[in-house]
Amino acid sequence: MDNKVRYFDEINFLRAFAILAVISIHVSAYFTRMDAINGLGALYMSIDVLSHFAVPLFIVLSGFVLYNKYSDDIDIKWFYKKRLKSVLPQYLIFSTFYLAATYTGSIVLARPVNLDLPHIIYRYLTGGCFYHLWFFVLIIQLYLLYPAILRLYNYFDLRGRLLELLFTAYLIGVLYNVYPIPDIFILGTSTQILGVATKFIGYVFYLVLGMTIRRRYDELLLKSVPKLSLCYASIPLLCCTVIGIFGYAQRYFYFDITQILPVMGSYWHWLTVMITPFYYMTIFALCFYISLNIVSSRSTALKWLEKIGAYSFGIYLIHAFVLYIIVLAFPRFGFDWNNWLFYPLISIITLVMSYLSVEVLQKFPYSEYLIGSTR
Known part of the structure; x- marks a missing residue:
């Protein structure tokens, strides 16, 4: 580190x-x-x-910041404790808040409310307590995978093959988005649990891109960009x-x-x-x-x-x-x-x-x- x-x-x-x-x-x-x-x-x-571009940019920035702080060997226990503390309490608190708010709204508007415990647990696990919370499930997945991604990144970096790693991550992301994971049936109900659990696959490219930008940041700053190219x-x-x-x-x-x-x-x-x-x-x-x-x-x-x-x-x-x-x-x-x-x-x-x-x-x-x- x-x-x-x-x-x-x-x-x-x-x-x-x-x-x-x-x-x-x-x-x-x-x-x-x-x-x-x-x-x-x-x-x-x-x-x-x-x-x-918003979520991909947030992922690029996450890759940039993570690599800025953790680019070598990581104390995995310390890393997970620090990273999960920065996102998990907030996710759980706001998931509970949004769940209570939407249930209250549904009751006031006389709409049906599903209070089954498995359904509620499923919503917590998948970021389904409100429409924007899926992003936190994605971030948690990427945090959990970062030590493994970093090892792979450094392996390719030492061999001067970062471009190949980026292209591979891009290609895997394309295939994942073209052929999405199908729903599965649990207790007779169709769920997207596998799709949610593998959501990170479509975003690893952006994380690796952020790591690469940080790795080559000073080189990028030295390269002047003509204003005409920005118009193009x-x-x-x-x-x-x-x-x-x-x-x-x-x-x-x-x-x-x-x-x-x-x-x-x-x-x-x-x-x-x-x-x-x-x-x-x-x-x-x-x-x-x-x-x-x-x-x-x-x-x-x-x-x-x-x-x-x-x-x-x-x-x-x-x-x-x-x-x-x-x-x-x-x-x-x-x-x-x-x-x-x-x-x-x-x-x-x-x-x-x-x-x-x-x-x-x-x-x-x-x-x-x-x-x-x-x-």
Whole structure:
């Protein structure tokens, strides 16, 4: 284990971009409640597609930070104790909170509630107590696997074959996403337990990518990037976003892609899965470039952005509840996802309320066990 841990100011800006994208995903996803595709729906879909880099970026940052702290031999017992303490209490506390909140809401709205103990345990094990908590199950899986991944990484690194490791992780992730794990029947009920247990397979590439960026970080900083090349990056971003919109139209509005691209047929899913990591990496590069350019700024607005990044763990935990309450209340006053102001207004309210909640909670003793470290 490394004794010298280097600090990177730009990490919190990258976390800020990721958490803003998470909120963007969850607000723009209400296009799925629209009856048909229109201009507003297409805008929501494009925002949603573009924002889906959020979780992969969080995983890249996890790989970066983990390798920054643990790049050699690890005291596995100490590592697991420290890592699980940083995520497991928060996950269990908020899972219980969301479970109680949704059950209470269902009772108030006279909806059926499943209080069977096996069902409740299943929800805890799979991150199913609320829709965004699956991410914590994924992080816990990656933490548990990190010592083994690190050994494999160092093995390839010593032989100068990191590119091969990255390509292998990419290929395995593509195959996993093209051929997902099927549901299994437990006690006569179809469950996704195997799919949840193997979720990490689709994200190992991003973890290894983050480790590699940290390994070669100083070399990357020395390479200047022409501004013109950043402009060129907008072309593949636009193309991939359009492809993503077609994918959503096909999935949620029964749009037949073969009407426009008859040669694609069954290859469409393969295409989207294969290009998605490159799409996200282009966005990562843009976020990284922006972070490096603003990291030395002392303006109040950018300091607030840095603080959003420092609060990102807590904001992630809390924002879903804030959004849940807003979407329950606002449509009753005729303001819903069919309004052009819905996305910007709800995103801002969700962010501000989540931020203020973390600001208050982090003042309490032992708050790190609730909302994580806010340093």
